[in-house]
Amino acid sequence: MLEFCHVHKSYPTPQGQLKVLTDVCFKLKRGESVALMGESGSGKSTLLHLAAGLDLAEQGTIYLQGQSLAQLSESGRAQLRRETLGLVFQQFHLVASLNVADNLRLQARLAGREDPAWSAQLLERLGLMDYQGHYPEQLSGGQQQRLAIGRALAPRPALILADEPTGNLDETTAEGVLALLLELVADSESSLLMVTHSPKVAAPLTKQVVLHRGQLLAPSAALPQSD
Numbered sequence: 001m002l003e004f005c006h007v008h009k010s011y012p013t014p015q016g017q018l019k020v021l022t023d024v025c026f027k028l029k030r031g032e033s034v035a036l037m038g039e040s041g042s043g044k045s046t047l048l049h050l051a052a053g054l055d056l057a058e059q060g061t062i063y064l065q066g067q068s069l070a071q072l073s074e075s076g077r078a079q080l081r082r083e084t085l086g087l088v089f090q091q092f093h094l095v096a097s098l099n100v101a102d103n104l105r106l107q108a109r110l111a112g113r114e115d116p117a118w119s120a121q122l123l124e125r126l127g128l129m130d131y132q133g134h135y136p137e138q139l140s141g142g143q144q145q146r147l148a149i150g151r152a153l154a155p156r157p158a159l160i161l162a163d164e165p166t167g168n169l170d171e172t173t174a175e176g177v178l179a180l181l182l183e184l185v186a187d188s189e190s191s192l193l194m195v196t197h198s199p200k201v202a203a204p205l206t207k208q209v210v211l212h213r214g215q216l217l218a219p220s221a222a223l224p225q226s227d
């Protein structure tokens with residue numbers, strides 16, 4: 001589904017090049033749910049942006065469903081995102097002028113894969129059936145995040161990329177949202193790569209990988225303490 005082969009990434013700063021990722025190699029198989037862990041500044045969000053084709057590696061190759069992202073044009077990567085990926089962020093990024101039903105269907109319409117029966121099922125399972133006519137500002141934080149998850153899943157994408165999807169929620173709400181996310185990902189037969197700093201959030205996923213100072217640690221390695 002997703003493969004990083006010896007990927008390097010750095011950014012220019014006034015003090016010179018800042019290395020963010022160094023020789024990163026890993027595979028995410030179809031149907032897997034993988035937690036990407038690491039301390040703040042370890043490169044987790046950068047890796048997720050590269051996986052989505054929002055940025056390009058300076059060395060190495062990233063394959064999404066066997067396609068090298070670097071060999072695609074910008075419009076080609078945008079099309080791949082529409083048709084293959086579902087994105088869930090810590091900030092909900094809902095469209096304020098659209099109601100719940102239209103926000104949920106938005107990504108599926110852009111991908112040309114709207115399924116009214118699946119959308120209705122998502123609304124029901126997300127607990128939003130009675131809020132279809134509401135607007136994002138009328139929802140709680142937990143409801144907004146559930147809606148963002150539903151929007152990502154509506155086209156039945158091959159891969160969900162989630163960046164701290166429960167980071168803005170209280171613990172009880174976060175547990176419920178995470179359980180629902182994993183249930184719906186499994187039901188839609190998608191793969192999941194989720195960034196989190198929390199071992200508790202990572203535990204239910206099928207595999208955990210750890211980034212430390214831009215490098216992937218062995219799966220059994222403990223996360224080093226920050227300096």
